[in-house]
Amino acid sequence: MAKRTGMEVSIAVSEAVKMAKADVIAAYPITPQTHIVEHLAELVAQGELDAEYIPVESEHSAMSACLGSSAVGARTFTATAGQGLELMHEVVYVASSMRLPIVMAVANRALSAPLSVWGDHSDVMAVRDVGWIQIFVENGQEAVDNTLCAFRIAEDRRVLLPVMVHLDGFHLSHMVEPLLFPDQKEVDEFLPPNNYPYPLNPNKPVTMGDFAPPVVYTEAKWAQEINVEKSKDTILDVWKQFGDKFGRYYKPVETYRAEDCDTLLMTMGSFSETAMMAIDKMREAGKKIGLFRIRLWRPFPYEEVRQTAKNAQTLIVLDRAISLGGVGGPVASEMRNALYPLAQRPKVVGFVGGLGGRDISPADFETIVNRGIEIAKKGSDREFEIFGVREE
Amino acid sequence: MTKPEDKLTWKDIEVGAIATEPGSASQNRTGDWRSRRPTYDQTKCNKCGLCQTYCPEGCILKNEDGFYEADLYYCKGCGICAKECPKKVITMVEEKE
Numbered sequence: 001m002a003k004r005t006g007m008e009v010s011i012a013v014s015e016a017v018k019m020a021k022a023d024v025i026a027a028y029p030i031t032p033q034t035h036i037v038e039h040l041a042e043l044v045a046q047g048e049l050d051a052e053y054i055p056v057e058s059e060h061s062a063m064s065a066c067l068g069s070s071a072v073g074a075r076t077f078t079a080t081a082g083q084g085l086e087l088m089h090e091v092v093y094v095a096s097s098m099r100l101p102i103v104m105a106v107a108n109r110a111l112s113a114p115l116s117v118w119g120d121h122s123d124v125m126a127v128r129d130v131g132w133i134q135i136f137v138e139n140g141q142e143a144v145d146n147t148l149c150a151f152r153i154a155e156d157r158r159v160l161l162p163v164m165v166h167l168d169g170f171h172l173s174h175m176v177e178p179l180l181f182p183d184q185k186e187v188d189e190f191l192p193p194n195n196y197p198y199p200l201n202p203n204k205p206v207t208m209g210d211f212a213p214p215v216v217y218t219e220a221k222w223a224q225e226i227n228v229e230k231s232k233d234t235i236l237d238v239w240k241q242f243g244d245k246f247g248r249y250y251k252p253v254e255t256y257r258a259e260d261c262d263t264l265l266m267t268m269g270s271f272s273e274t275a276m277m278a279i280d281k282m283r284e285a286g287k288k289i290g291l292f293r294i295r296l297w298r299p300f301p302y303e304e305v306r307q308t309a310k311n312a313q314t315l316i317v318l319d320r321a322i323s324l325g326g327v328g329g330p331v332a333s334e335m336r337n338a339l340y341p342l343a344q345r346p347k348v349v350g351f352v353g354g355l356g357g358r359d360i361s362p363a364d365f366e367t368i369v370n371r372g373i374e375i376a377k378k379g380s381d382r383e384f385e386i387f388g389v390r391e392e
Numbered sequence: 393m394t395k396p397e398d399k400l401t402w403k404d405i406e407v408g409a410i411a412t413e414p415g416s417a418s419q420n421r422t423g424d425w426r427s428r429r430p431t432y433d434q435t436k437c438n439k440c441g442l443c444q445t446y447c448p449e450g451c452i453l454k455n456e457d458g459f460y461e462a463d464l465y466y467c468k469g470c471g472i473c474a475k476e477c478p479k480k481v482i483t484m485v486e487e488k489e
Contacts, residue, residue, distance in 0.1 A: 099408035160407060198410060207411035215397045220409040222402040 002180040002246070009140040010035035010173045012181075013079070013105050013165075016147035018049045019187045020103075023074035023194070026054035026065035030084040031117040032169035033107035037079050059084040063091035063102075070100035070162075071208055073199035075151060078102065081169055082109030082116075085123045089130075095162045096131035097224060098208050101154030101196065102162040104132075105147065107173040108269065108320075110356040118357020119169030121268070121321040124297070125330045131228055133163040133235065134298040136268045140177035142295075143167050145248055148182075148191060153238045155194045159231045166297070168270040170357060182246055190245055232299045252301035253308055257283055258290025264309060264346065265369055266292045266317040268331060271360055275318075278365035289369060294331070305338045315339070315346040316372035318365075318387070320354040328352055328384030347376040353387030364388065422449070426469030428484040434459050436479045443473035443482065 007015070013036050017025070025044070027037035043049040052069070056062045062078050070076040080088060085106060095102050109123055110116035124134070133153060137143045143165065150163040167173055182190075198206060212220050232252070243249030256276050258264060267275050272293045279291045292308055292315070294301070309315055319329025327333035332350030339345040349372040354360045360368075368387055375385070395404060406412055443460050444452040451466035452473060462473065474482035 097408065098410070198407060205414045207414070207416075208408060210409060210411045211417075212409060213397070216400055216405070216409075219400055219402040220405050223405040223409070226402070 002182050004178055004180055006176055007140070007179050008035065008174060008176050009143055009167065010107070011039050012140050012144050012177075012179050013147055013167070014039035014043065015181065016144045017077050017103075018043050019182070019184060020077075020148055020151045020191055021075065021188075021193075022049070022051050022077040022151075024052045024054065024066070024069035024076045025078065026056055026062045026069065026076070027078045028056055028059050028062045028080070028084060030059070030081050032109060032119065032173045033079045033081040033084070033105065035173070036105055036107070040077075059088040060091060063088040063095060066102045066104075067091065067095055067098065067100055070095070070102045070196070071098070071200045073194060073196035075155070075194040076100075076102045077104070079105040079107070081107040082111055082123045085127060086111065089127065092127055092130050092132065094209060096228075097220075099160040099227070100162060101151075101160055101194070103147065103150045103154055103165070104162065105143075105165050105167065107169040108166055109169040116356040117169075119171050119173075119320075120355045120357065121166075121319070122355075124166055125321040125323065127164070128298070128330065131161070131224055132298060133159075133161050133228070133231055134166060134296075135163065136166045136293075136295055136297055137172070138270055138272045138293070138295075139172065140175065140179050141248070142250070143172070144179055144181070145242065145246070146250065148187060149238050149242050149250070151194075152191050152242075153231070153235050155196065156234050156238070157197060158234045159227075160196075161228065161231055166269065172270040186245065190242065228299050232296070232301065235296060250295060251304070252294070252296035253304045254293045254295055255308060256291035256293075258292060258308070260288060261290035261312060262288040263314045263316065263369065263373060264290055264292045264312040265365065265372075266294070266315060266331065266335065268294050268297070269320070271318065271320070271354060274360065274362055275365050277362040278369070281362065282366060282369065287369075300334065300338070302338050305335070306342060309335070309339055309346055310342055310344055312346040314373055314376040315348045316369055317348060317350050318354065318360070318368060319350060319352045319384075322352045322355065322386075332384060349375045350384035351387045352384060358388060360387070421465055422468050423463075423465045426464075426467060427487055428469040428471060429464065429487055430462050430467065430469070430471070430473055430482045431485050432459070432461065433481055433483070437481045438479060440478065442476050442478065446472050446476045448472060
């Protein structure tokens with residue numbers, strides 16, 4: 001039977017990695033992710049996890065070491081945040097292009113300058129196009145469950161792709177929450193040992209990360225795109241199997257009180273639970289409003305997004321990252337893109353807020369919704385709004 | 393690789409675009425990158441082999457008479473051998489075709 005335990009979410013992610021029996025952890029500490037790799041270092045040092053722990057000198061080296069260990073078929077984990085994810089950027093592309101099933105927790109953080117160690121989604125949006133599967137979690141339980149699912153998805157022969165599990169820095173990574181931990185036996189049944197089909201082996205040599213002239217590069221990229229798109233079937237399958245075994249089911253998009261609503265509020269990550277409080281209050285006041293969250297960020301769940309949003313009149317998106325001099329909120333932009341081909345579609349109003357660790361309260365969400373509805377009716381001379389900025 | 397490169401479809405690409413045939417890069421004709429080719433005045437050559445040591449392609453081999461010559465299938469015409477040769481055996485000349 002699963003045990004209910006109070007635990008900091010970062011520590012819980014490490015415990016999930018331990019239950020997944022990772023073979024190699026190569027990581028560099030960076031706020032707000034540090035507790036994850038720190039606790040894993042302790043688990044390895046204390047002999048509780050039989051893994052190689054590689055304390056590298058930078059994130060670029062962390063991901064490079066992960067390439068090597070994953071390529072020999074070792075179950076490989078790392079974690080990073082913010083500037084760390086930026087520093088490993090070029091190797092992040094290599095991991096997905098070489099189809100190496102690495103799992104990485106990202107405790108989402110703002111990017112310099114000015115220096116901020118606090119949370120937002122700037123780091124995620126900078127790795128939007130790298131070809132990794134990307135899952136956003138809202139609470140500690142989802143972080144634990146999806147860390148386990150991530151290994152299973154990544155290593156599935158139909159997939160063979162690296163997976164990022166995004167948890168909001170501080171707002172989630174440093175919370176102490178009540179969590180259900182499955183038995184080791186159940187985890188072992190759900191997650192068989194890694195069996196990477198093309199491990200580096202001197203008796204059967206292959207070249208990885210080979211040179212591709214113009215005559216084959218396009219074919220290589222298209223093969224990768226088809227693979228990422230098709231991985232969704234396996235993700236759904238793994239979530240279904242996880243749900244059947246552990247009783248907690250996950251979907252690419254989630255809604256809350258979205259039945260018969262005129263207005264949808266969209267968030268990603270831990271702010272969703274705060275937004276629910278605002279939704280409850282507005283529902284009680286008779287507003288036809290619901291919440292819409294994206295859990296599966298890549299591959300982008302077009303079908304589910306369209307199905308969920310098509311009947312609303314207004315879709316208000318809160319982005320926790322700013323695409324400067326361009327679209328403003330990256331999520332709002334993707335929603336516009338996804339919904340544009342539909343004959344009937346909501347007006348999409350984009351807000352950027354919660355940057356660099358700034359809280360958004362339930363009352364703030366009400367303000368955002370009211371302003372969003374007003375913009376949908378009257379229009380605005382701006383492409384997007386910023387929430388909470390002091391003007392004077 | 394069963395098909396020539398320009399006939400490969402995206403479905404033929406191995407997982408992760410790995411190369412499964414060891415040494416398959418030796419099939420690549422890099423000699424057609426060349427704009428200048430090495431020519432030899434072997435009457436000056438003392439067979440020291442420095443040209444072979446310096447060749448970044450590893451394409452300089454000994455011939456039957458013990459003299460060193462570049463394999464023009466691979467030689468990119470960089471001219472390092474000509475620069476390094478202490479006896480000035482090698483002269484780089486423009487490729488005409």
